[in-house]
Amino acid sequence: MCHTIGGGVLVGPDLRGVAERRSEGWIVSFVQHSQELVKAGDPDAAALFEEFKIVMPDQPLPEDEILALIEYISTAGPTGGASSGPAEVIEAATEEQVLLGQELFQGTTRLANSGPACNSCHEVRNDAVIGGGILGPDLTTVISRLSARGVRAILARPPYPVMRRAYLNSALTEEEATALVGFLQQADADQALYQPREYGIKLFFAGIAGTALLLLLYTLIWRGRSKGSVNQAIFDRQVRST
Ligand code: HEC
Known part of the structure; x- marks a missing residue:
C-alpha cells in the first residue's frame, strides 16, 4: 500500500x-x-x-x-473514520518491539515465514547492528525520509521488484512489521548520536605520540638489560688481566 x-x-x-x-x-x-x-x-x-x-x-x-x-x-475514501489499516498502530513501539525488530533485521531471530533477514540487503548504521548488505538502500534514516507509515506500507507490500520477490511466499507478519518499523524509528532517532567523528590530522599526531610513549616504556622496562655483546665483556676482562 x-x-x-x-x-x-x-x-x-x-x-x-x-x-x-x-x-x-x-x-x-x-x-x-x-x-x-x-x-x-x-x-x-x-x-x-x-x-x-x-x-x-x-x-x-x-x-x-x-x-x-x-x-x-x-x-x-473515508467519509466515516479512516480505515483502521496497519498505519494507525505503529506510532509507539515498546522497548521489546524495538529489540525484536533489531533481531529480525539482523536475522538473529528468524522471520516467522522464513523470509530473508533485512540486513542481507540493507544496512542500518547503529551500534547494535554490524554491517549489512548493499543491494538495497541504507535504512538508517528511512523513517525521516518516508515516514513510519510509509515504511509500514512498504513492508506490507514492497513496491520494489527485488524486495517483493524476496518476500513473495514469506510475507512478514503484522507483529514483525510493527517491530521492524519500531526498530527503524529508534535507529533514525539515534542516528544523530552515531555521527562518525572527524579526527583529521590529530589522529596522525596521536599515533606518533603513542609510538614515542611505547618506546619510552620499553626502555624503562628493559633498562637493566645487558648492552653490547657478551663476548665484548669477556674480551674486556681478558684485556684488563694481561
Ligand atoms: C532481497 C533483498 C532485500 C531484502 C531481503 C529486503 N529488501 Fe528492502 N529493498 C530492497 C531494494 C533493492 C530496495 C530499493 C529498490 C529501489 O529503490 O529501487 C528496497 C527498499 C526498501 C525500503 C525503501 C527504502 C528507501 O530509501 O526508499 C525500505 C523501507 C525497505 N526496503 C525495508 C526493508 C526491510 C525492513 C526489510 C526486512 C524485512 C527489507 N527491506 C528486506 C531489497 C531488499
Missing part, C-alpha cells in the same frame, strides 16, 4: 480528489510511465518526484482500467 484515499500521505500522496487536481489524460500517462513525464519536463510530475523522492513503478494498465480506477477513487 503506497497511497490512501483520504487517509493521508504514505509512500505516495493521498489520492483523494486527484481527479479534480489533474486531467484524466495526465493521470493515465503518469500511471503508465511517470518517469517519462518527469523527463519530458512536466512540472506537476517533477514536483511530485521532488516531494516524494521515490519512483512510482510503472503500471502497465490499459487506459480504461486506469479510468475505472479514477472513477473508483472519486467515489471511495
Whole structure:
C-alpha cells in the first residue's frame, strides 16, 4: 500500500480528489510511465518526484482500467473514520518491539515465514547492528525520509521488484512489521548520536605520540638489560688481566 484515499500521505500522496487536481489524460500517462513525464519536463510530475523522492513503478494498465480506477477513487475514501489499516498502530513501539525488530533485521531471530533477514540487503548504521548488505538502500534514516507509515506500507507490500520477490511466499507478519518499523524509528532517532567523528590530522599526531610513549616504556622496562655483546665483556676482562 503506497497511497490512501483520504487517509493521508504514505509512500505516495493521498489520492483523494486527484481527479479534480489533474486531467484524466495526465493521470493515465503518469500511471503508465511517470518517469517519462518527469523527463519530458512536466512540472506537476517533477514536483511530485521532488516531494516524494521515490519512483512510482510503472503500471502497465490499459487506459480504461486506469479510468475505472479514477472513477473508483472519486467515489471511495473515508467519509466515516479512516480505515483502521496497519498505519494507525505503529506510532509507539515498546522497548521489546524495538529489540525484536533489531533481531529480525539482523536475522538473529528468524522471520516467522522464513523470509530473508533485512540486513542481507540493507544496512542500518547503529551500534547494535554490524554491517549489512548493499543491494538495497541504507535504512538508517528511512523513517525521516518516508515516514513510519510509509515504511509500514512498504513492508506490507514492497513496491520494489527485488524486495517483493524476496518476500513473495514469506510475507512478514503484522507483529514483525510493527517491530521492524519500531526498530527503524529508534535507529533514525539515534542516528544523530552515531555521527562518525572527524579526527583529521590529530589522529596522525596521536599515533606518533603513542609510538614515542611505547618506546619510552620499553626502555624503562628493559633498562637493566645487558648492552653490547657478551663476548665484548669477556674480551674486556681478558684485556684488563694481561
Ligand atoms: C532481497 C533483498 C532485500 C531484502 C531481503 C529486503 N529488501 Fe528492502 N529493498 C530492497 C531494494 C533493492 C530496495 C530499493 C529498490 C529501489 O529503490 O529501487 C528496497 C527498499 C526498501 C525500503 C525503501 C527504502 C528507501 O530509501 O526508499 C525500505 C523501507 C525497505 N526496503 C525495508 C526493508 C526491510 C525492513 C526489510 C526486512 C524485512 C527489507 N527491506 C528486506 C531489497 C531488499
